[in-house]
Amino acid sequence: MAALPDIVRFLDENLRIAELPDYSGAINGLQLENPGEVTRVAAAVDAAHPVIEKAIAAGADLLVVHHGLFWSETRPLTGPTYRKIRAAIDAGLAIYASHLPLDAHPEWGNNARLAAAIGVGETTPFLDYKGLDVGLRAEIAIDRDVLLERTRQAVGGPVHLCPGGPAEVRRLGIVTGGAGSEVAAVAAAGIDTLVTGEGPHWSYTLAEELGVNLLYAGHYATETFGVKALAGALEQRFALPWTFIDHPTGL
Numbered sequence: 001m002a003a004l005p006d007i008v009r010f011l012d013e014n015l016r017i018a019e020l021p022d023y024s025g026a027i028n029g030l031q032l033e034n035p036g037e038v039t040r041v042a043a044a045v046d047a048a049h050p051v052i053e054k055a056i057a058a059g060a061d062l063l064v065v066h067h068g069l070f071w072s073e074t075r076p077l078t079g080p081t082y083r084k085i086r087a088a089i090d091a092g093l094a095i096y097a098s099h100l101p102l103d104a105h106p107e108w109g110n111n112a113r114l115a116a117a118i119g120v121g122e123t124t125p126f127l128d129y130k131g132l133d134v135g136l137r138a139e140i141a142i143d144r145d146v147l148l149e150r151t152r153q154a155v156g157g158p159v160h161l162c163p164g165g166p167a168e169v170r171r172l173g174i175v176t177g178g179a180g181s182e183v184a185a186v187a188a189a190g191i192d193t194l195v196t197g198e199g200p201h202w203s204y205t206l207a208e209e210l211g212v213n214l215l216y217a218g219h220y221a222t223e224t225f226g227v228k229a230l231a232g233a234l235e236q237r238f239a240l241p242w243t244f245i246d247h248p249t250g251l
Contacts, residue, residue, distance in 0.1 A: 002238040021130035034094040041242035043231035049084035056091040068097025110176040113225030117154035135175035155221035165213035176222035197222040
């Protein structure tokens with residue numbers, strides 16, 4: 001058992017919640033508290049109602065997620081929003097979210113963990129967003145098809161390739177989630193191959209025109225890494241058991 005305020009303090013400090021920027025509607029940190037004690041942690045990508053119900057069924061009293069409860073303008077607690085928050089409150093389930101701070105974390109981050117899973121060695125931050133480098137880059141020498149297969153193995157599923165760049169990858173970028181829309185900025189940074197989650201339709205044709213390989217490995221699939229790392233860190237620091245709630249979107 002651990003005290004929720006101690007867990008929140010540990011996560012806030014290590015993720016630098018107070019310092020790092022994010023999208024205007026995102027709220028990083030504790031989004032919903034419970035009576036104050038945690039005995040089991042659940043980790044998931046999204047704080048969706050089915051995920052909350054699965055976390056409750058698993059006996060968790062803390063859910064750590066990448067995509068939290070709040071993303072847009074203030075809205076009333078009615079309908080589906082009311083129902084999922086009511087379910088969490090009734091079960092004493094606290095919810096903690098970390099979006100861009102988790103993406104960028106050098107140890108627990110989605111990018112760092114995906115890079116390690118692919119077998120990439122030394123990396124450096126790149127791709128600025130409001131003063132925060134949200135991606136990683138690496139100098140590497142690897143056949144594009146080998147990289148594609150390694151990425152498939154890392155995410156445990158299909159990876160869609162836009163073969164717009166060289167067959168021999170030299171400058172690799174990794175930005176999980178929906179960073180396909182940043183392909184122009186990636187090319188301007190000298191990257192010849194980007195591994196990301198998803199992108200808009202036009203990102204494929206633009207990548208071809210810019211001479212960049214683009215590997216779409218799934219928004220959900222590329223962002224399972226960070227929350228698992230968070231839960232593992234809580235197990236190590238507070239001796240809390242944890243479980244991963246898998247609720248894939250296929251996107």
